[in-house]
Amino acid sequence: MENLLNVKQVAFILKVHPLTIRRYIKEGKLKAIRVGGNVRIKESSLTDFNKDFSASPSQKQIIKSKLHPAKIFSLDDPLFRLKGRGASLNLSS
Numbered sequence: 001m002e003n004l005l006n007v008k009q010v011a012f013i014l015k016v017h018p019l020t021i022r023r024y025i026k027e028g029k030l031k032a033i034r035v036g037g038n039v040r041i042k043e044s045s046l047t048d049f050n051k052d053f054s055a056s057p058s059q060k061q062i063i064k065s066k067l068h069p070a071k072i073f074s075l076d077d078p079l080f081r082l083k084g085r086g087a088s089l090n091l092s093s
Contacts (some may be wrong), residue, residue, distance in 0.1 A: 004033075013046070024049070030065040 010030075011018040022039075024030040029039040 002042040004035065005043060005046065006038055007041070009050060010041050014050070 005013075007018045007021045011021045014021070021030065024079075025039065025041075027034045030041060030049045032039050032041045034040070
């Protein structure tokens with residue numbers, strides 16, 4: 001007999017909120033059955049669902065290429081030219 005998981009268990013495995021799992025079931029993305037008034041997900045359905053959403057190596061390369069390099073700040077940046085109002089710290093004695 002195959003293992004049946006409840007919504008909270010599946011949410012914990014996929015690291016999402018239980019309402020997200022219920023939405024996946026309602027949209028038909030994740031197959032579930034009703035046992036005694038409770039919603040249960042077969043372990044095989046969960047693995048099939050997880051395969052569909054895991055990224056292949058080629059997709060990971062595409063995602064990586066879309067990332068922008070971090071901006072390098074210099075002393076000419078307007079952020080460093082801001083002058084505050086009110087209390088100031090004067091370190092010269």
